[in-house]
Amino acid sequence: MPLSQFVKGAERVAELCDLLEVLADDLPRKAPPVWREAVRLSSTIIPDHIDNIAHVLLPLLARRTRGETFCDTVLRRLQTEYQDCQSQLPELTDLLGNGLSEQMPGLAPEALGFALRGHFEMIRRQIDWERDVLLPLARRCLIAADFNVIAQAQAFAAKHAGTDFILSGDRRWGHA
DSSP: OTHHHHHHHHHHHHHHHHHHHHHHHTTTSOOOHHHHHHHHHHTTHHHHHHHHIIIIIHHHHHHHHTTOHHHHHHHHHHHHHHHHHHHHHHHHHHHHHHHHSSSOTTOOHHHHHHHHHHHHHHHHHHHHHIIIIIHHHHHHHOOHHHHHHHHHHHHHHHHTTTSOOOOBTBGGGTOO
16 A cells, blocks of 8 residues: 555654664764764655655645545644745754764754754654554545555656655646
8 A cells, every 4th residue: 555655754764863863962972974874864765755745645635635624724734844844954954964074163062962853853743643643544535546646656756766856746646
């Protein structure tokens, strides 16, 4: 079932957040080699997962639950949360990069760790919402055609992994 990819994506993001938090807690010691790999992974795993939810799952759910006031409200709020997270990803990348630098200009190691934890907690809250609200709602509301759209989106994402393809809403999957 295509929803399993959302679950796997959330698990990967959660594991990465756990690893980065442990590394952030070890600052100001010199960053171990695993830090560099974790920073590299965070620049793809987190944005890819957020894009997948924000540009595929949320629009499909909005279409299927249109007119249900509570669902409309929840989905609009979550869309805003994902947009906020997407806009903060460059800051997260910069903070993670600072964790690799020898001198971390202008930011004490403890402050860097605190700032990183703030990002991780925001991302973890989104994962909790996905697990507790979005995925159960998707299982209840989506139909076979929606799962086909999800499968197409996932195939497209796999084909274009590592590229700078710009998302253009869900029209890229062949529907308006």
